[in-house]
Amino acid sequence: MLIEVFGPGCAKCQTLEKHAKLAAEQSGGNHQVVKVSDYAVMVARGILSTPALALDGQLKFQGKVVSSDDILALLKG
Amino acid sequence: MSEPVRPGFLRRGGWLLLALPLWATLYAVNHAASEWLTFRLLGLTPKSHLGDAVAFLFYDTPKVLLLLTLVVFIVTFLQTFVSPTKVRDALSKRRPGLGNALASLFGIITPFCSCSAVPLFIGFLRAGVPLGVTFSFLVAAPMVNEVALGMLFAMFGWKIALLYAGTGVAIAFTSGLILGRLRMERFLESWVQDALNAPSLGEAEEESFTLPVRLDLAVQGVKEIVGKVWPYILAGIAVGAFIHGYVPESFMAGLLGKNHWYSVPLAVLIGVPLYSNAAGVMPIVEALLGKGAALGSTLAFMMAVIGLSLPETIILSKVMRPRLIATFVGVVALGILLVGYLFNAIL
Numbered sequence: 001m002l003i004e005v006f007g008p009g010c011a012k013c014q015t016l017e018k019h020a021k022l023a024a025e026q027s028g029g030n031h032q033v034v035k036v037s038d039y040a041v042m043v044a045r046g047i048l049s050t051p052a053l054a055l056d057g058q059l060k061f062q063g064k065v066v067s068s069d070d071i072l073a074l075l076k077g
Numbered sequence: 078m079s080e081p082v083r084p085g086f087l088r089r090g091g092w093l094l095l096a097l098p099l100w101a102t103l104y105a106v107n108h109a110a111s112e113w114l115t116f117r118l119l120g121l122t123p124k125s126h127l128g129d130a131v132a133f134l135f136y137d138t139p140k141v142l143l144l145l146t147l148v149v150f151i152v153t154f155l156q157t158f159v160s161p162t163k164v165r166d167a168l169s170k171r172r173p174g175l176g177n178a179l180a181s182l183f184g185i186i187t188p189f190c191s192c193s194a195v196p197l198f199i200g201f202l203r204a205g206v207p208l209g210v211t212f213s214f215l216v217a218a219p220m221v222n223e224v225a226l227g228m229l230f231a232m233f234g235w236k237i238a239l240l241y242a243g244t245g246v247a248i249a250f251t252s253g254l255i256l257g258r259l260r261m262e263r264f265l266e267s268w269v270q271d272a273l274n275a276p277s278l279g280e281a282e283e284e285s286f287t288l289p290v291r292l293d294l295a296v297q298g299v300k301e302i303v304g305k306v307w308p309y310i311l312a313g314i315a316v317g318a319f320i321h322g323y324v325p326e327s328f329m330a331g332l333l334g335k336n337h338w339y340s341v342p343l344a345v346l347i348g349v350p351l352y353s354n355a356a357g358v359m360p361i362v363e364a365l366l367g368k369g370a371a372l373g374s375t376l377a378f379m380m381a382v383i384g385l386s387l388p389e390t391i392i393l394s395k396v397m398r399p400r401l402i403a404t405f406v407g408v409v410a411l412g413i414l415l416v417g418y419l420f421n422a423i424l
Contacts, residue, residue, distance in 0.1 A: 008392075010192035039195050039395070040272045046280040048161040048200040049193040059280075063161065063188060065301075 001075060003033045006042050006062075007051035013037075016051040016065050023071035031075065089289040104143050111136035130322025137314045137360050141228075142307070145356050146299055148227030153298030156188045156223075157291040161197055168206045168214070173257050176210035181249035184217025185226065185242060194392050203273055209257015215393075216409055217249035220384030224302070225355035232363060240420070241376060245384070248412035255408055264401035302356075309357030317360035320368060330369035333378075335424075341417030344374045345410060348381025358382050373420030380413045 007013025049063030230238035
C-alpha cells in the first residue's frame with residue numbers, strides 16, 4: 001500500500017512519519033511511505049490540519065499523531 | 078445494559094471515579110505541603126525574599142501542573158466534538174458580520190496548531206469562506222487559547238477569564254471585518270491563487286467517536302500537551318518566583334501600572350518575542366498581578382505572548398505577501414493595545 005504522510009515538517013509530522021515507517025516494517029507487507037510537504041497538494045486533497053495520513057490515496061487521519069499500532073491495524077484491516 | 082458491571086468498566090471511563098478524588102486530594106493538600114517543605118524541611122524564614130520565592134516555586138509547580146492536567150483533559154474532550162472541517166463547513170459562504178462573529182467564537186475551541194495555519198487558511202478560502210472571516214478565525218484561534226482560558230478561570234476566576242475571551246473575540250471579530258473590507262485578496266502569494274482554483278483530489282471523511290474513545294483521546298491529549306509544555310511551565314514559574322520574591326511592588330506597579338501611557342505598549346513589546354505557550358505564561362501573569370501590575374497591561378502582555386507569535390507569522394508569510402502580513406500583525410497589535418488601555422482606564 002502507499003502510505004502518505006502530509007505535513008510541512010514540524011515535530012508532529014516527523015513523529016507521524018516515524019510511526020508510519022515502523023508500522024510498515026512491522027506489518028511485513030509491501031508498503032511504501034511517502035512524505036508530502038507541498039502545501040498545494042495538501043490543499044487539493046482536502047487537508048485542513050496537519051499532520052495527516054492517507055492509505056492508497058484515501059485520507060484516514062488529519063490533525064493528530066496516530067500511534068504505529070493504529071496505523072498497523074489499518075494496514076492489516 | 079444486560080451486564081451492569083462489565084469487566085471493562087474501568088477502561089470504559091470508570092477510572093474517572095478514582096482519578097477525580099485523587100486529583101482533589103492532591104490539590105487540597107498542596108498549599109500546606111509547600112509551606113511545610115519550604116519553612117520546616119528547608120528551614121527558610123517566612124516573609125524573606127528567598128523564603129517567598131521558594132514557597133511560590135513549591136506551591137505553584139504542583140498547582141499549575143494539576144490545573145493544567147484537568148483543563149487539558151476537559152478541553153481535549155470537548156474538542157473531540159469539533160474539527161476544522163466542521164468549522165469550515167459552518168463558515169462557508171457566510172456573510173461578513175455574522176461570519177466574523179461565528180469564526181471568532183469557533184476560534185476559541187477548535188484544535189489548532191500553528192503548523193496547520195497554511196492548509197487551514199487555503200482550505201477555508203477554497204470552500205468559499207470569505208477572506209475577512211478566515212482572518213477572524215486565524216486571529217481568534219491562537220489568541221483566545223482554550224487552555225489559557227481554562228487556566229485563567231481556574232486560577233483567577235470567571236471575571237478575568239470572561240474578560241480575556243470577550244476581548245480576544247472582539248479583536249478577532251473587528252480585525253477580520255477590517256481586513257475583509259480592505260479587499261486584500263490580491264496580496265496572497267501567486268501559488269495560493271493557483272491552489273484556490275486547482276481541482277479537488279478528494280475530501281477527508283469525518284470521524285465519529287464513542288464516549289470511551291473520546292475519554293481516551295482526552296487522556297492522550299493530557300499526555301501529549303503536559304508532556305510537551307512542562308519545561309515552559311517550569312521556566313514560567315521560575316520567572317514568576319523571582320518576581321514574587323525579589324521584584325519590589327512599587328517597581329512593577331510603576332512599570333506596568335495604569336498611570337503611565339507607555340505601560341501597555343511596553344507589555345506588548347516584551348510579550349511578542351517571548352515564545353512561550355498558554356500554560357507557561359500563567360505563573361508570570363499570576364506574579365505580575367500579585368505585584369500590582371494593572372490588569373489591562375497584564376492582559377495585553379498575555380495576548381501578545383500567546384496571540385502574536387513570531388513562528389506563526391513566519392509560517393503565514395508563505396501564503397501572504399509582506400503587505401498583507403504587515404496589515405494582519407498591525408491590526409491585531411492595535412487591538413491588543415486598545416484592550417490594554419481600555420481595561421487600565423475602566424478598572
